[in-house]
Amino acid sequence: MEKQEILRNIRKENFAIPQININELTWIEPVLKAAETMNSPVILGTSDSLIPALGGYKFICNTIKNKMIAMDIKVPVIIHLDHSTSIENCQYAIDAGYDSVMYDGSKLSIDKNVAYTKQVVDYAHKNGVLVEGEVGAVGGSEDGISDSVKYASLDDCIQLVTQTNLDSLAPALGSVHGEYKGEPDLGFEEMKEIDKKLNIPLVLHGASGISNEDLMKAIKLGHVKINFNTEVKIAWAKQLRETLDNNKQLYDPQKIIVPSKIAIENIVKELINKCNSFNRV
Numbered sequence: 339m340e341k342q343e344i345l346r347n348i349r350k351e352n353f354a355i356p357q358i359n360i361n362e363l364t365w366i367e368p369v370l371k372a373a374e375t376m377n378s379p380v381i382l383g384t385s386d387s388l389i390p391a392l393g394g395y396k397f398i399c400n401t402i403k404n405k406m407i408a409m410d411i412k413v414p415v416i417i418h419l420d421h422s423t424s425i426e427n428c429q430y431a432i433d434a435g436y437d438s439v440m441y442d443g444s445k446l447s448i449d450k451n452v453a454y455t456k457q458v459v460d461y462a463h464k465n466g467v468l469v470e471g472e473v474g475a476v477g478g479s480e481d482g483i484s485d486s487v488k489y490a491s492l493d494d495c496i497q498l499v500t501q502t503n504l505d506s507l508a509p510a511l512g513s514v515h516g517e518y519k520g521e522p523d524l525g526f527e528e529m530k531e532i533d534k535k536l537n538i539p540l541v542l543h544g545a546s547g548i549s550n551e552d553l554m555k556a557i558k559l560g561h562v563k564i565n566f567n568t569e570v571k572i573a574w575a576k577q578l579r580e581t582l583d584n585n586k587q588l589y590d591p592q593k594i595i596v597p598s599k600i601a602i603e604n605i606v607k608e609l610i611n612k613c614n615s616f617n618r619v
């Protein structure tokens with residue numbers, strides 16, 4: 339299946355592809371390993387604000403592709419730019435070889451969001467690259483992005499999708515980046531309406547901390563891509579802390595890093611199961 343078709347084809351197939359954000363280069367290997375072992379497609383996300391720390395668009399994209407060759411990865415892997423608020427940066431990522439970019443115009447007026455997203459879509463589609471757009475606001479804070487929850491309006495979703503030719507839509511419906519304060523409260527009624535009206539692959543941001551039951555409900559209502567970052571960061575940091583606390587004399591980088599890479603692999607396998615994407619290749 340062509341990468342461009344994956345999201346559309348799995349709509350209502352009762353599973354979603356997990357997006358796992360890459361925060362550091364050593365994260366690439368365990369994420370790929372988990373996906374290959376679980377025979378699951380996977381999306382490797384890089385937040386636009388972390389690109390300089392990761393070495394630049396071309397470096398990170400080539401590093402992922404080279405790693406896939408070295409590891410003989412056979413499952414479909416989509417390299418995705420997460421939360422870019424810059425048309426120019428989306429273009430850099432597309433030129434560097436990304437498969438998919440998110441233009442996040444959610445903080446703009448809907449007319450500007452439409453106009454700018456359309457520019458990204460036009461450039462991306464000429465290059466066979468997918469585009470995700472956002473309406474409303476995902477709450478919380480992550481990688482320098484913070485906002486309070488604002489539910490996506492159906493009219494805005496319709497305008498963005500019909501006027502831009504987007505490939506997928508992230509309608510913010512109560513989810514939060516980072517850790518939830520209290521119970522997540524997703525707008526399933528709004529989700530149902532958006533799904534019925536637009537029939538477009540939907541993306542759920544802020545999935546860390548959402549129950550399996552709610553994730554499955556979101557999948558049934560058209561979500562095909564589910565974004566995880568915080569749960570992986572927590573598992574990585576917990577293991578790193580434990581490794582260092584357990585042996586105060588430890589200074590060999592491999593002995594420090596390897597257990598955390600295994601922790602990433604294990605949590606990603608759990609997230610693949612949560613998305614019901616085990617053995618879906």
Ligand code: 13P
Nearest residue numbers: 516543544545546567568
């Ligand atoms: P979490 O912070 O809930 O893991 O969400 C990640 C995300 O949505 C990245 O775009």
